[in-house]
Amino acid sequence: MNVLLLKEPRDGDQPDPYIQEMASRDLKATLLPVLSFKFVSLNTLSEKLFQPEKHGGLIFTSPRAVEAVKMCLDEKREEWERTAKNKWNSKSVYVVGKATGTLVRRLGLNPLGEDTGTAEVLSRVIIEREDTNISPLFFPCGSIKREVLPMALRENGVPLETLTVYQTAEHPDLGKNLTDYFAAQGPPASVAFFSPSGVNFCLQVLRKLAGERLTQIKFAAIGPTTRDAMRAEGLSVCCTAEKPTAQHLAEAISKALK
Numbered sequence: 001m002n003v004l005l006l007k008e009p010r011d012g013d014q015p016d017p018y019i020q021e022m023a024s025r026d027l028k029a030t031l032l033p034v035l036s037f038k039f040v041s042l043n044t045l046s047e048k049l050f051q052p053e054k055h056g057g058l059i060f061t062s063p064r065a066v067e068a069v070k071m072c073l074d075e076k077r078e079e080w081e082r083t084a085k086n087k088w089n090s091k092s093v094y095v096v097g098k099a100t101g102t103l104v105r106r107l108g109l110n111p112l113g114e115d116t117g118t119a120e121v122l123s124r125v126i127i128e129r130e131d132t133n134i135s136p137l138f139f140p141c142g143s144i145k146r147e148v149l150p151m152a153l154r155e156n157g158v159p160l161e162t163l164t165v166y167q168t169a170e171h172p173d174l175g176k177n178l179t180d181y182f183a184a185q186g187p188p189a190s191v192a193f194f195s196p197s198g199v200n201f202c203l204q205v206l207r208k209l210a211g212e213r214l215t216q217i218k219f220a221a222i223g224p225t226t227r228d229a230m231r232a233e234g235l236s237v238c239c240t241a242e243k244p245t246a247q248h249l250a251e252a253i254s255k256a257l258k
Contacts, residue, residue, distance in 0.1 A: 020246070025254040034197070059094045070103075095122075146196075200229075203233055219235050
């Protein structure tokens with residue numbers, strides 16, 4: 001059975017884990033990128049990365065924010081290793097999800113919270129661990145971040161400083177890629193969404209392409225935030241991954257299709 005995964009393929013030569021996990025369950029998965037990103041405020045970000053003494057720790061809730069940091073460090077890696085990295089590691093570096101945690105490790109940092117899965121759960125971890133008299137936690141984020149984590153921290157007196165380091169938009173080829181997929185494959189057995197933005201950008205096109213067969217598609221969500229966005233648009237969500245990983249999503253979709 002065909003499964004359409006509305007996410008960007010993994011960069012590099014390594015096989016994408018979502019393709020592998022679906023294949024191990026006799027599901028043929030196709031990845032289609034939904035979002036495009038523009039990095040902004042990188043000069044400001046670079047300055048803050050080399051001023052760890054002004055912050056109580058770091059927060060990353062998306063791989064894209066870590067990518068922005070990597071771009072800043074590409075030409076300053078030696079200085080980073082010599083001056084700033086260990087100072088950040090003496091503080092807490094919080095992340096949501098294993099994919100983000102893996103990228104943070106490549107920066108030489110030690111992530112906390114990989115198993116939290118959502119910003120809501122991570123915010124509770126931070127509130128339990130941090131004192132209200134610390135320096136502000138530094139949170140590089142996207143332009144359409146949800147306010148759950150910042151609001152929770154501020155309501156509990158944990159100081160926070162945010163910086164928008166990337167802007168999110170619809171992928172320029174999204175409509176064409178979806179149309180080409182449906183023309184070649186027909187409606188898939190399942191469609192998985194990976195973000196509320198993906199729901200917003202894809203749903204109208206999907207409804208048009210699938211027509212009356214839309215109700216035959218099993219719609220899956222990578223997590224509760226995306227699930228809620230899907231339900232808000234009137235979609236029936238057949239399953240939600242227990243954790244935002246390839247294995248858990250493949251397990252959920254496989255069960256739903258039986």
